[in-house]
Amino acid sequence: MTKQRTSGVSRRTFLAGGTALTIGAPGLAGAQPAAVKVGLIHPVTGFVAYNGQQSRLGGTMAIEDVNKAGGIKSMGGAKLEALLGDSQSKVEVGVSEVEKMNEQGVAAYIGCFQSPVGIAASQAAAKYGTPFLVDVGASDLLMSRGLKNVFRLKPGFGVCVDDGIASLGALNKAANNVAKTAVIVHESGEFGTGTAKLLASKLPSIGIAAKELIAHDNPTRNFDNIALRIRSLAPDIVMMSNYGNEYMLLARTLYQQKVNVAGFFSILGGGFNYKFVKEMPDVSQYMMDVNHWYNPKSPQAQALKKRVEATGALFTFEVYLTYSNVMLLADALEHAGSADKEKLIAALAASTFKAELMPYGPTKFVNGQNQGGRPATMQSLKGEIEVIAPEEFASAKAVFPKPKL
Amino acid sequence: MNRPLLFCVLGLAAAIAYPLLVPNYLVTIGMLVFFTAFIGQSWNIAGGFAGQTSFGHVVFFGTGAYTSTILQVTWGWNPWLAWPVAMAAGGAVGWMIALLSFRAGLRGSYFALITLAFAEVFRILANSVPFTKGGLGMLIKADPRPINFQFKDPIWIYYLALLLCIVSLLIAWQLTRSRFGARLVAIRENEDAARALGIDVFAEKVKVLTLSGAMCAAGGTFYAQKYLYIDPGIAFGVDKSVEMLLVSMVGGAGTIFGPLIGSFTLMGINEVTRWLASVVPALKNVQPLSLVVYGIMLILIVARLPDGLMSLFRRKPRHA
Numbered sequence: 001m002t003k004q005r006t007s008g009v010s011r012r013t014f015l016a017g018g019t020a021l022t023i024g025a026p027g028l029a030g031a032q033p034a035a036v037k038v039g040l041i042h043p044v045t046g047f048v049a050y051n052g053q054q055s056r057l058g059g060t061m062a063i064e065d066v067n068k069a070g071g072i073k074s075m076g077g078a079k080l081e082a083l084l085g086d087s088q089s090k091v092e093v094g095v096s097e098v099e100k101m102n103e104q105g106v107a108a109y110i111g112c113f114q115s116p117v118g119i120a121a122s123q124a125a126a127k128y129g130t131p132f133l134v135d136v137g138a139s140d141l142l143m144s145r146g147l148k149n150v151f152r153l154k155p156g157f158g159v160c161v162d163d164g165i166a167s168l169g170a171l172n173k174a175a176n177n178v179a180k181t182a183v184i185v186h187e188s189g190e191f192g193t194g195t196a197k198l199l200a201s202k203l204p205s206i207g208i209a210a211k212e213l214i215a216h217d218n219p220t221r222n223f224d225n226i227a228l229r230i231r232s233l234a235p236d237i238v239m240m241s242n243y244g245n246e247y248m249l250l251a252r253t254l255y256q257q258k259v260n261v262a263g264f265f266s267i268l269g270g271g272f273n274y275k276f277v278k279e280m281p282d283v284s285q286y287m288m289d290v291n292h293w294y295n296p297k298s299p300q301a302q303a304l305k306k307r308v309e310a311t312g313a314l315f316t317f318e319v320y321l322t323y324s325n326v327m328l329l330a331d332a333l334e335h336a337g338s339a340d341k342e343k344l345i346a347a348l349a350a351s352t353f354k355a356e357l358m359p360y361g362p363t364k365f366v367n368g369q370n371q372g373g374r375p376a377t378m379q380s381l382k383g384e385i386e387v388i389a390p391e392e393f394a395s396a397k398a399v400f401p402k403p404k405l
Numbered sequence: 406m407n408r409p410l411l412f413c414v415l416g417l418a419a420a421i422a423y424p425l426l427v428p429n430y431l432v433t434i435g436m437l438v439f440f441t442a443f444i445g446q447s448w449n450i451a452g453g454f455a456g457q458t459s460f461g462h463v464v465f466f467g468t469g470a471y472t473s474t475i476l477q478v479t480w481g482w483n484p485w486l487a488w489p490v491a492m493a494a495g496g497a498v499g500w501m502i503a504l505l506s507f508r509a510g511l512r513g514s515y516f517a518l519i520t521l522a523f524a525e526v527f528r529i530l531a532n533s534v535p536f537t538k539g540g541l542g543m544l545i546k547a548d549p550r551p552i553n554f555q556f557k558d559p560i561w562i563y564y565l566a567l568l569l570c571i572v573s574l575l576i577a578w579q580l581t582r583s584r585f586g587a588r589l590v591a592i593r594e595n596e597d598a599a600r601a602l603g604i605d606v607f608a609e610k611v612k613v614l615t616l617s618g619a620m621c622a623a624g625g626t627f628y629a630q631k632y633l634y635i636d637p638g639i640a641f642g643v644d645k646s647v648e649m650l651l652v653s654m655v656g657g658a659g660t661i662f663g664p665l666i667g668s669f670t671l672m673g674i675n676e677v678t679r680w681l682a683s684v685v686p687a688l689k690n691v692q693p694l695s696l697v698v699y700g701i702m703l704i705l706i707v708a709r710l711p712d713g714l715m716s717l718f719r720r721k722p723r724h725a
Contacts, residue, residue, distance in 0.1 A: 091632050091639060116639060120632045188532050190541050215532060
């Protein structure tokens with residue numbers, strides 16, 4: 001009598017399978033695709049260290065999220081690996097980080113916060129044909145050089161000024177053209193000067209004359225003289241375009257010196273963020289800013305905001321801009337199916353990435369600049385930052401002119 | 406062959422072979438070492454050999470960078486031709502500052518402060534006048550061909566920096582052997598005594614600042630061609646002045662090799678601490694650590710070796 005088999009798997013089959021698995025396992029492990037190296041270059045030390053650290057936070061969180069979601073699927077689940085670089089706010093150091101990461105086999109760079117560093121670093125990346133995603137740099141010089149490897153998801157200061165002028169024009173019109181003159185205070189570097197010059201040339205189109213452009217250095221630790229000058233000029237609006245610390249210090253000085261104007265309206269005001277609004281609610285009350293901002297109606301943005309705040313950090317624009325750039329890169333890798341630099345550049349150029357966190361239109365790159373990128377206009381109201389334009393993303397109604405101090 | 410010459414030959418051979426053996430990143434770091442040594446030497450010639458300490462040497466650097474960039478971008482000059490003009494402009498600015506300052510009898514800390522003031526004035530001017538494009542800065546079109554003073558392979562810019570450094574060392578060496586150099590040392594040690602000996606102190610000081618300014622301006626053009634972008638903050642920023650002064654002081658002011666040793670040491674410390682902060686897991690999120698270590702090393706060097714690292718190589722006097 002022969003024994004009836006009770007299982008579908010015989011001892012021989014089991015052993016054969018087991019042996020095959022034992023022999024094959026290392027091979028399977030070896031089949032795990034190589035990680036795609038992403039260079040994150042930011043000024044995590046130096047005078048804009050806070051901004052650089054925020055960018056790094058956003059970038060590393062995005063890489064974690066991509067990896068948790070299974071990596072780049074078209075590349076067999078390849079993980080992203082962050083190469084962290086500190087530009088120290090210096091052009092030379094930014095470029096040497098590009099060189100160092102190139103030796104380490106970087107697939108793409110994301111950086112560098114400051115436009116001058118970004119200009120030189122992306123130029124260095126162009127030598128190797130490596131994609132360079134500008135996450136925060138606002139200068140339009142970055143995108144005017146015809147470099148095929150440079151991409152920018154966010155709008156440059158040209159678009160921000162245009163949108164800002166339109167937004168201010170609409171506010172002023174609704175307030176019976178209460179504002180007729182403005183003083184523009186800007187940092188003396190490429191970003192502030194470029195923005196201020198554009199503003200001065202475009203303000204007359206909405207019936208506002210720029211009385212004076214006042215430049216200040218980085219860093220500036222006392223704004224008393226500038227505040228006195230503004231008071232003597234008695235403008236209807238004060239417009240600011242500068243980095244974080246100077247923005248906050250100037251705002252506080254104007255508040256302390258009781259400079260009464262119809263409104264404070266900044267374009268890319270580096271300090272208009274939760275830190276400023278929470279720490280100085282009285283100073284920031286009714287101040288307006290045209291800047292990169294997340295879409296308050298996006299559930300993904302709200303979820304990320306909660307996560308970031310749970311770490312004790314603030315959800316500033318650097319965080320979600322760098323986060324979005326990592327996601328853009330991951331999307332391009334997915335479409336390219338490879339980390340090959342040429343294929344990746346082609347995928348980025350043809351990208352239709354949906355920037356879920358941002359109040360953007362459809363992504364379309366023309367000469368590396370996303371045409372769908374646009375800023376939002378915000379206002380600080382009772383210790384909160386509210387979006388007041390574009391209308392479809394607005395979370396509150398603007399207060400303009402502001403009540404007198 | 407005597408020992409110093411042997412060291413020089415071996416050092417030169419190592420410097421020539423270095424970029425052939427290391428990756429591009431380290432070639433760039435090597436280039437920065439020689440470039441910083443070169444601009445440091447330009448400071449050393451005035452501040453070290455002649456004792457005319459300046460806090461605003463960047464004024465010459467920026468003049469050189471802007472002169473060649475304006476000639477190139479606005480007037481379509483070839484950068485190689487613009488380079489000597491930039492040096493002449495730097496020399497002219499040195500001559501002018503020397504003339505104004507020394508005629509007014511400024512010495513020591515007063516002279517140091519006036520140079521700082523000149524650098525600030527130039528920075529503000531560069532921010533204000535239209536031909537420098539103000540704060541927008543000036544972008545040099547990338548066209549990496551040697552005829553355009555741009556190189557695809559970093560090895561060539563490295564060799565150019567090495568060449569500049571060698572030229573600056575030869576100038577410094579010549580100063581230690583020439584009558585002009587001896588007069589400068591006399592002025593540094595005691596200006597009144599030098600005058601009593603018949604040295605035309607004013608003329609010698611003007612000459613040395615002109616030479617130093619021309620050298621530093623050459624560094625400015627080199628920088629602009631390497632990074633292809635300058636703005637007033639980059640070209641006239643005080644940090645470059647500090648860098649020049651620091652490498653000379655740390656290495657040994659008034660010595661031939663001081664700026665080179667200083668540049669090598671400071672760049673080395675900076676790179677090693679940055680590397681440590683990026684590879685040691687516990688230090689990964691402590692980025693400023695590299696700067697803290699850098700600062701501590703600097704304090705130790707200045708405190709323990711006030712005459713700079715070159716004093717380590719000096720022969721100790723024999724005791725009977």
